[in-house]
Amino acid sequence: MFEYSCTECDKKYNDTEVRYYCHLCNSVLEINYPTEIFSSFKYNFSNNTLKTWINLLPLDKKKKVISLGEGNTPLIKNNIFDFKNIYIKQESYNPTGSFKDRAICTAVNYLNQKGYKRFITSSSGNAGISLCTYSAATKSDCIVVVPENTPESNLNIMSRFCSKIIKIKGNLSDSLNIVKNISKEYGFINITTTYQSPISTEGDKTVGYELAKQLNWKTPDWIIVPVGDGPLLYAIYKAFEDLQKIGLIKTLPKMVAAQAEGCSPIHRAWISNKKVKAWKNIKTKAKGIADPLKGYEQDGDFTIKIVKESKGTVLSISEDIIKKTQNIVHKYYGISTEFSSAVGFASINDNHFKSLIRKDDIIVIINTGSSFKEESNSSLYYKTENNLEDVKNILEGKT
Numbered sequence: 001m002f003e004y005s006c007t008e009c010d011k012k013y014n015d016t017e018v019r020y021y022c023h024l025c026n027s028v029l030e031i032n033y034p035t036e037i038f039s040s041f042k043y044n045f046s047n048n049t050l051k052t053w054i055n056l057l058p059l060d061k062k063k064k065v066i067s068l069g070e071g072n073t074p075l076i077k078n079n080i081f082d083f084k085n086i087y088i089k090q091e092s093y094n095p096t097g098s099f100k101d102r103a104i105c106t107a108v109n110y111l112n113q114k115g116y117k118r119f120i121t122s123s124s125g126n127a128g129i130s131l132c133t134y135s136a137a138t139k140s141d142c143i144v145v146v147p148e149n150t151p152e153s154n155l156n157i158m159s160r161f162c163s164k165i166i167k168i169k170g171n172l173s174d175s176l177n178i179v180k181n182i183s184k185e186y187g188f189i190n191i192t193t194t195y196q197s198p199i200s201t202e203g204d205k206t207v208g209y210e211l212a213k214q215l216n217w218k219t220p221d222w223i224i225v226p227v228g229d230g231p232l233l234y235a236i237y238k239a240f241e242d243l244q245k246i247g248l249i250k251t252l253p254k255m256v257a258a259q260a261e262g263c264s265p266i267h268r269a270w271i272s273n274k275k276v277k278a279w280k281n282i283k284t285k286a287k288g289i290a291d292p293l294k295g296y297e298q299d300g301d302f303t304i305k306i307v308k309e310s311k312g313t314v315l316s317i318s319e320d321i322i323k324k325t326q327n328i329v330h331k332y333y334g335i336s337t338e339f340s341s342a343v344g345f346a347s348i349n350d351n352h353f354k355s356l357i358r359k360d361d362i363i364v365i366i367n368t369g370s371s372f373k374e375e376s377n378s379s380l381y382y383k384t385e386n387n388l389e390d391v392k393n394i395l396e397g398k399t
Contacts, residue, residue: 030201031198038246048065056242058199059106060113064113066108078335080335085361088364089365089366090367098370101130108135117138118140121191121192124154126368128144131144132144141164143165147172148168149171172290176295177295195229195230195231207232207239221358222254222357224363228340230299230303256313258314260317261316265277265279265291265292266304284319313352336372341368
């Protein structure tokens, strides 16, 4: 059906077992399909995005596929910050509020088709919530190992669907190391949505497929993706490569990897033109992309390789700018975006990025997740007794 191929040494593996990294050089694996898959592909729209693109995914269309309505998210044109051709791909509209539903849905369905029913992941929020949800929907067993800074709001949502949530002292890399060991010893399939899960990365391609269709098969000039590790950025670019092979598009987009300054190992390597090194001392509230890449630095190197191939760039956005941008996007444009996703919105005002774009360039921002799951700040509320005069004072600015 497909083969795993090492992106570094080109070693090939068949699909008879679940694989994570190359056994020879420990590099990122990608999934390749027979050439006839592309030459024979015919686009037929379905309300179920997996059915629309199933021939370009590692799923058996003859077997049952469980969907919760993921995908087919809207692409909204918006003159945000007075840019002329900004489009926002609203991944926050997915069932659990983030793009992770595409990756997890694809992985869980593939593994169910292969007879696997026990899964584990490292996550600080979105991927964990998604795996808990899809495991419940498919009557599968799952474990989520979360870092110590995981918001209680995310843990509360996970606990509604899954009883095996384990918080450890440490960061995302630390929780992933635990997951790898538990996976080996107890036989759980690791679906952590880094590059080490090539199957789930394939599900992310559907973002790119839909995006091209929504633009009437016109390739955008730039696609901005919030990045911790990078599989979503790679998957979107790969989707456009697939569509080019099919003949539906002619050109490829330039990819922008947007990182939070307080944890930006990929950006540091980009500007120094060196290999990625693990990040120390994480200082950002962008938990969803605060990945230090400790122990899997090769993931960051591969993301840089894709960005260079696309003639794109890597950006690092300060905490203050992310916060201000999130507030503006919420209050003046009515768009729900979590702190990690606001990095993408903030990128369009980055001076380096603005120096690269042309006046009429089409720019797409991937809004990776909703802010609805984020913990609220009670200081944003006015509090008073059940008293009309107190309310009037608030409205008149006297309080």
